[in-house]
Amino acid sequence: MIAPDVLITGVEPDGFGLICAIAETRQRRVQRVLSVLHDDGAVVNVVCSRDGVLDAHREPFDDAQQRATALLAESGADRVVLYDRTRLDDLAAQLAAIPTTTRPQQEVFWANADAFWASPAIATAPAPPHDPWRAVPRILRRAEGGWALLALYDGERCAATLLTEVHQGLVQRITSLDAIAGATRPPRSAVARLVADVEAHLGAVRIALVCDLADLAAAFRQDDVPAAVIELARDRAILSRGLEDLP
Amino acid sequence: MPPLTTARRVEATPNGLRLHDGRILTVLSGAVHYWRHDPDDWPRILDALASLGFTAVDTYVPWSVHDRDHGRADFTGRRDVARFLRLAADRGLHAVVRPGPHIGAELLDSGIPQRVTEDGRCQALRCNGLPYALPTATHHIRVPSYFSSAFLAEVHSWYDLVVPQLAPLQHPDGPVVAVQVDNEHGYFFQAHPYALDYHPEALDAYRAWLIKQHGSLDAVNALYGRRWLKPADIDPPRDGGDEPEVRRLDWLRWREEAIRITLRRLGDGLRRRGLDRVVTYHNDYPRLDTPLDTAALEASGAVDVAAMDVYATRHGAGYVAEVSRHVAGGSRLPWLAEMGAGWLTLPWLLPMRATPDDGELVWLTALLTGVRACNVFMAVERDRWYGSPIDAHGNVRETHAATLRRVLHLVDDLGLPAMRRTAEVLLVENREQSRRRAARATLGGLVPAFAGQMPFDFQLTAMPHADDDLLHRFEAAVRRELDAASVDHDHASSSALPDLSRYRCVVMPVLDVADAPAWAALHEAQRNGVTVCIGPRRPTIDGTLRPRAFDGDGMVLLNDASDLRRHLPAPAFTASEGPVRLRHWSGDGRELLAALNHSGEPSAVTITARRTAHLRPRWRSDVAGRTAAPSFETAIPAWGVQVWEVGR
Numbered sequence: 001m002i003a004p005d006v007l008i009t010g011v012e013p014d015g016f017g018l019i020c021a022i023a024e025t026r027q028r029r030v031q032r033v034l035s036v037l038h039d040d041g042a043v044v045n046v047v048c049s050r051d052g053v054l055d056a057h058r059e060p061f062d063d064a065q066q067r068a069t070a071l072l073a074e075s076g077a078d079r080v081v082l083y084d085r086t087r088l089d090d091l092a093a094q095l096a097a098i099p100t101t102t103r104p105q106q107e108v109f110w111a112n113a114d115a116f117w118a119s120p121a122i123a124t125a126p127a128p129p130h131d132p133w134r135a136v137p138r139i140l141r142r143a144e145g146g147w148a149l150l151a152l153y154d155g156e157r158c159a160a161t162l163l164t165e166v167h168q169g170l171v172q173r174i175t176s177l178d179a180i181a182g183a184t185r186p187p188r189s190a191v192a193r194l195v196a197d198v199e200a201h202l203g204a205v206r207i208a209l210v211c212d213l214a215d216l217a218a219a220f221r222q223d224d225v226p227a228a229v230i231e232l233a234r235d236r237a238i239l240s241r242g243l244e245d246l247p
Numbered sequence: 248m249p250p251l252t253t254a255r256r257v258e259a260t261p262n263g264l265r266l267h268d269g270r271i272l273t274v275l276s277g278a279v280h281y282w283r284h285d286p287d288d289w290p291r292i293l294d295a296l297a298s299l300g301f302t303a304v305d306t307y308v309p310w311s312v313h314d315r316d317h318g319r320a321d322f323t324g325r326r327d328v329a330r331f332l333r334l335a336a337d338r339g340l341h342a343v344v345r346p347g348p349h350i351g352a353e354l355l356d357s358g359i360p361q362r363v364t365e366d367g368r369c370q371a372l373r374c375n376g377l378p379y380a381l382p383t384a385t386h387h388i389r390v391p392s393y394f395s396s397a398f399l400a401e402v403h404s405w406y407d408l409v410v411p412q413l414a415p416l417q418h419p420d421g422p423v424v425a426v427q428v429d430n431e432h433g434y435f436f437q438a439h440p441y442a443l444d445y446h447p448e449a450l451d452a453y454r455a456w457l458i459k460q461h462g463s464l465d466a467v468n469a470l471y472g473r474r475w476l477k478p479a480d481i482d483p484p485r486d487g488g489d490e491p492e493v494r495r496l497d498w499l500r501w502r503e504e505a506i507r508i509t510l511r512r513l514g515d516g517l518r519r520r521g522l523d524r525v526v527t528y529h530n531d532y533p534r535l536d537t538p539l540d541t542a543a544l545e546a547s548g549a550v551d552v553a554a555m556d557v558y559a560t561r562h563g564a565g566y567v568a569e570v571s572r573h574v575a576g577g578s579r580l581p582w583l584a585e586m587g588a589g590w591l592t593l594p595w596l597l598p599m600r601a602t603p604d605d606g607e608l609v610w611l612t613a614l615l616t617g618v619r620a621c622n623v624f625m626a627v628e629r630d631r632w633y634g635s636p637i638d639a640h641g642n643v644r645e646t647h648a649a650t651l652r653r654v655l656h657l658v659d660d661l662g663l664p665a666m667r668r669t670a671e672v673l674l675v676e677n678r679e680q681s682r683r684r685a686a687r688a689t690l691g692g693l694v695p696a697f698a699g700q701m702p703f704d705f706q707l708t709a710m711p712h713a714d715d716d717l718l719h720r721f722e723a724a725v726r727r728e729l730d731a732a733s734v735d736h737d738h739a740s741s742s743a744l745p746d747l748s749r750y751r752c753v754v755m756p757v758l759d760v761a762d763a764p765a766w767a768a769l770h771e772a773q774r775n776g777v778t779v780c781i782g783p784r785r786p787t788i789d790g791t792l793r794p795r796a797f798d799g800d801g802m803v804l805l806n807d808a809s810d811l812r813r814h815l816p817a818p819a820f821t822a823s824e825g826p827v828r829l830r831h832w833s834g835d836g837r838e839l840l841a842a843l844n845h846s847g848e849p850s851a852v853t854i855t856a857r858r859t860a861h862l863r864p865r866w867r868s869d870v871a872g873r874t875a876a877p878s879f880e881t882a883i884p885a886w887g888v889q890v891w892e893v894g895r
Contacts, residue, residue, distance in 0.1 A: 004355045004386040008592045013634040013647060016592065020600040035704040037689070044689075047706035083707065085689070089375055092692045095701070096377040100387035101365065108380075108387055112701035174592070 001106045001136055003170040010179025015160030018152065022217045026225070034077040038064075040086045048077070064123035072125040080125050087121035094119070104170060110134065132224035139207070139226060140166050142242045146204035151177075151185075151194055152213045153238060158185035159213055163198060166206070191239050207242035209233050256417075256524045257424045259551045259580040262619060262664045264526055267419045273619070273664045274425070274582065275655055276303035276343050277626025277637075280352065281331040282312050284629065284639060286324065289331055291641030292627050293338050299636065299648055300655035303341040303424065305584075305622045306331070308413070309350045309358040310405045316362075320408040329412050336422035343622065345427035346409045346517070348391075348402045349435075353384035353591050353631040358430075360401075364388045368397035371435075371444040374485035375692035379443055381435050382697055384593050384631060390435045392446035393509040406516050414521035425526040427584070428514040428550050433506060433531045433539045439708055440499050440538070441485050441691025452508070453501050454481045460497065470494075470791065487687040487710050493792050495686035496679075500790075502538040503742070511549035530554035530584030533570045535738070536681045542577030542743035553578055554620075556585035557613065560605040561886040564612045564845045568828075569738065575617025576673060576737030576745055582620040583613055588651065589625060589634030601634060604886065607650045608845075611866075611888045614658060615830045615841045617668045617737070623651065657866065657890065666834035671816045672729060672736035675755035675769075679741065679762050679790045684715055714758050721756050721783050724808030732812055733821040733829050741765035747772035751816045754780045754805075761786035766797050773801045778814050780805050820860075820875070823853040827883050838893035839865075844883040851882045862891035 030049055036057060037045040043058040057075060061067040064082045071080040094115045100108050110131070117128035140148070143166040152160040161177040177183050183197040195205050209216075209229065215236050219228035233243035256267040263271040277296045284292060296304055308328050313320040322328060332342050350358025363369055370378045371392035378389045391398045416423045434443050458478060461467045468475055471494050475481050484495045514527045527550045531539050541553035555574055557567050574581040586609070590601045613621065628635035628644075636648035658664070687710040694708050695701055729736055739745055741762050747753055753772060755761075766786070773779040782805030789795040805811055819831050819838075826846035832839040840862060844850050856875035864872045870889040873879035883889055 002385055002593075006385055008631045009629070009639060011592055011633045013589070013628075013644065016633050017600040017602065020590070024600060033704065035707050037707045045707055045710060047704055049704060049706075052706060053711040081702070081704070088690065088693050092373070092375055092377055095693075096380070100380050100389070101361065105382060105386055109382075109700060112695075116701050116703070 001140060001171060002104060003167075003172050004104065006171055006174065008174040010175040011162065012160060012176045012178045015152070015176060015178075016162070018160045018213065019150075019162060022213075022220050025217070026220055031078040032076070033079045033081060034071060034075050036067075036071070036080070036082045037085055038082060040084060044085065065125075068123045068125040079129070082123040084121045084123075087119070091115065091119040091121050132226055135226040137169060139230075139243070139246060140171065141169055142246070143206040144169065146206035147198055147202055149195065149198055149205050149208040149210070151191075151208075151210040152216055153188050153191075153210070154213045156188045158187065158194070161185060161194070163202065165202070188238065195239070195241070205241060208240060209237055209243060210239035211237045256419065257526050259526050259528075261579060263580070264424050264620075266424070271664070272302060272341060272424060273658070274303055274341075274343070274621070275301050275658065276305040276341075276622040277301040278305045278585070278622055278624040279627045280625070280629050281306055281328060282309070282325050284325065284627075286327065286330070288640050289334050292637065293335050293340060293641075295637045295641045295643050296626060297338045297340055298643065299626075299652045300659065301340065301623070301626065303343055303422075304335045305343040305624075306345065307350050307352050307358065307430070308344055308346040308409055309352065309354060310347045310409075311350075311354065311356045311358050311360045313409065314360045314405070318404060318408075320405075322412055329416060332413075332416050332422055336416075340422060341418070341424045342416070342422040343425045343427065344413055344423055345430060346406070346413065347429060348405060348513075349430050349432060351383075351430055353593060355383055355386040357381070357383045357388055359388065359391065361388075363398065363401045364391060366397060369395045369401065370446070371449070372446050373443060373692050374441045374445050376445065377692065379435070379437070380696075382700060384591070390443070392444050392449055393432070394444065394449035394452050394505070395446055396448060399512070402513070403516055406520050410517060410520035410522050417522065417524040423525055425528055426517060426522050428510050428517065428527050428529045431530065431532050431556065432509065433534070434502070435696065436532055437694070437696055438534060438538060438685075439691050439694045440495075440502060440685055440688055441487070442694050444505070445483065445485075449505070450483060452505070453483060453498075454478045456501055456504060457481060457497060460500075486691060487689045492683070492686065496682050496790065496792070499537055499682045499686055503540050503543065506538060506540075507544055507547045507549045510544065511547070514550055526551045528552040528554050528582065528584065530556050530582070533557050533566070535569065535573050536676060536740075537678065537685050540678070540740055540742055541574065542740055542745070545578055546743045552580050552582055554582035554584035556624075557583055557609070558585070558587035558590075558601075559609050560599070560601050561608045561845075564608045564843070564886070567609050567612045568616045568843075568845075571613045571616035571618045572670070572674075572736060572738040575668065575670065576739040577743060580620055581618050583618050584622050585624040586610060586613060586621045588623045588636060589628065589632055589647070592631050592633050603647050603650045607654070608843075608886050608888060610651070610654045611841075611890075612843055612845070614654070614663065615668075615832075615843065615888070615890070616735075617670065619664055661839060661865065661890075661892070662835060662837070663832065663839075666832045666837065666839065668735065669819065669831040669833065670735050670737045671751040672734055673745070673747065673750040673753045674725065674729070674736050674738050675744065675753060675765075676738070676740045677755050677757055677761065678765075679760040680718060680756065680758055683760060684709075684712070684718075687712060717783065718756055718758055721808055725754055725756070725811060728808055728811045729815070730828065731824065732815050733818050734815045735818070735828075735830055744768050747777055748775060750777060752778040752780065752814055754811065756783075757781045757786050758784055759786060760788050760790065760792070761797060763789050763795065769802070770798060778803060780811060780814055782806060782808065817857060819857050821855045825850050825852055827852040829854070838895070839890060840893050841888065841890045842881075842883050844885065844887045847885050849882055849884050849887075851880060853878050853880050859895070861894035863894065864889065865892050866890040
């Protein structure tokens with residue numbers, strides 16, 4: 001999603017900080033994941049993402065997938081992951097074979113996750129998770145050859161802007177309205193000026209989401225943030241462009 | 248190549264850097280990345296830096312930015328580092344330079360040219376022989392092996408290019424007073440003992456070191472119960488299940504030593520080429536146990552100063568205090584070579600927001616807990632960084648700069664560098680005990696560098712043991728006793744103890760193992776009047792896990808950490824129970840008291856003086872001064888700090 005040589009300059013310290021603070025709320029959400037390390041069914045370690053090392057759930061087993069399903073029911077965890085240490089060398093080799101210098105970083109992370117969940121060394125319940133963030137490249141394609149604009153309002157005040165230039169499906173540049181000479185963040189009543197200013201100085205705005213700060217924060221509290229953001233663009237945005245008709 | 252010279256004109260002292268004329272320079276530097284700015288902005292940027300009270304500019308000199316293929320480099324235009332440094336000197340700023348080879352700095356290649364990291368001969372290897380991928384700011388690199396002769400040849404060719412740019416600018420001919428020897432080298436943020444480095448040349452070095460440690464291959468065989476016929480047969484441990492345990496402990500010792508060997512080689516490479524009149528230093532990420540060992544690194548002479556880095560919001564201020572205690576206890580110049588201001592703008596370490604209020608608590612916590620040199624990273628905003636006190640064009644951003652300016656002026660106004668913090672207790676990390684815990688790790692072939700690289704619970708790598716919990720509870724109880732008694736302390740590792748005569752009480756947790764030289768040092772200190780406390784058990788085995796009779800006569804065995812209280816020295820000031828922690832400084836006929844609240848709630852606190860004191864506020868106007876005779880009540884705001892000048 002992000003070009004390795006992306007240029008990120010002129011972001012608004014307070015505005016970018018607000019966006020970070022919204023995103024940070026997601027980072028603090030920790031699922032209760034039970035991880036079991038075993039040697040072909042002989043358990044060697046059990047840890048919980050919230051509670052640390054557990055003495056429980058150490059009975060040996062024959063079928064890892066069945067054990068994962070059973071543990072999910074008996075432990076009350078959000079997810080159970082079983083790692084078979086005797087087969088992890090193959091997973092390590094697969095991970096090392098993923099080309100890291102010819103692909104954008106996020107794609108490498110996703111390829112890592114795919115290899116992890118597909119590995120015979122890993123058993124999990126429920127089924128491997130769907131990562132909603134994989135929708136982002138599809139959204140970014142809407143901005144191809146131009147700019148994506150995010151602006152957040154706190155009442156009448158424009159509290160943050162973020163401008164992202166997209167080429168060949170990758171974010172090439174990130175900046176903010178404050179970095180544009182002569183442009184200022186307009187009050188809510190003059191919101192149309194936002195897009196006009198960006199287009200006058202930088203180029204076409206292909207997608208835009210201008211919304212209340214609180215609405216974006218609420219979208220980030222959803223499990224599927226990209227879907228929630230599209231819904232926000234459709235239903236509650238102060239201004240949106242190029243997002244409303246996304247499925 | 249000229250021979251190594253030991254003649255230096257700049258020296259590290261406990262108060263700062265001694266310059267050629269004997270003046271002591273307090274290193275308060277601000278990080279600027281010259282190549283990321285228009286050279287026309289350099290004068291304004293440096294003016295802004297000086298106006299905030301910084302005494303020096305700090306900059307990387309990134310290999311990959313200057314590299315133009317083998318043997319050629321570009322030092323023109325925005326890459327003209329010498330011009331940048333001369334402009335700094337024109338403004339009275341000293342300079343700290345950091346030529347790598349590893350940089351980081353949110354560069355996509357971490358500062359190492361891709362042709363080097365993609366060269367299989369240069370790559371570090373995991374225990375399963377696979378290369379190790381490290382996510383950089385926006386990409387990945389295959390991390391290099393610092394024992395690869397191919398990699399070292401590349402590094403030396405870089406040094407051949409960069410040192411001639413920097414050496415003529417050494418103090419007193421130019422502004423450069425210190426040079427960093429590699430950046431955050433410690434296995435590229437990977438503490439797992441069996442993740443790195445199994446490069447063939449690294450293993451050759453390990454084998455040679457091992458035989459030297461034990462005297463002969465026969466001795467190694469006897470200790471490990473092996474029948475290796477030649478050194479090349481020596482097989483390093485690759486997992487916490489590999490037996491015998493002493494083999495794994497030696498591997499962990501080797502990993503610590505390998506860092507020292509590497510940095511000594513790199514430092515020698517810089518010195519031999521002419522960067523030989525300034526202080527050398529290394530800084531690593533803030534980890535206090537194996538494989539990092541800052542005090543041992545400094546004691547080995549590999550670098551003059553072993554520094555550390557901290558990035559934290561207010562929630563991490565308590566850990567900043569721990570790191571500060573560690574460098575205060577173990578370094579000749581306690582130096583935080585990176586202390587965050589603002590934060591990077593990239594998603595893999597986001598989301599994170601660091602505000603000027605976070606900075607106030609973190610900066611003051613560090614400086615009031617014994618840090619005597621620091622570098623604000625980044626003082627000047629640039630690509631991939633936001634929230635710095637100076638923008639990318641050199642404009643002071645007053646909302647972000649005001650607090651920092653006050654902090655820098657406070658250090659100067661109070662004369663802090665000439666004073667000493669009262670820390671009469673030393674808390675020692677029992678490194679042998681820590682290694683035993685770390686050596687049980689598993690999954691070294693798989694463990695990623697960072698969470699987010701793949702779905703993986705790092706907790707799985709640490710194989711649990713009942714002793715871990717016992718030791719952890721004892722150490723936590725010791726810290727609680729120190730806090731409850733308002734006794735500030737330093738921290739050190741048993742592998743490189745400081746001069747113990749500086750302390751009235753030394754505490755080292757022990758379960759079963761102790762390092763014989765460290766024990767001898769503790770015993771000597773005890774005989775010289777220092778109260779030495781150990782617990783919850785006495786050691787019975789040494790670092791080779793052989794039974795040993797440790798003479799503990801006169802030492803205090805703390806079966807229960809709460810017994811520590813009666814052995815602690817009486818502090819000049821005490822705070823009532825709660826989250827407020829005190830720091831006391833004295834010297835030059837003056838005294839300071841500081842109160843730090845590392846909690847999110849305002850805290851009412853009663854401060855009691857051992858003898859009558861008049862407190863004059865020096866930081867906040869909303870926390871008044873009073874006469875403590877014998878005590879007074881005050882309130883420290885949430886995440887707040889107050890500093891008082893003490894009159895008697």
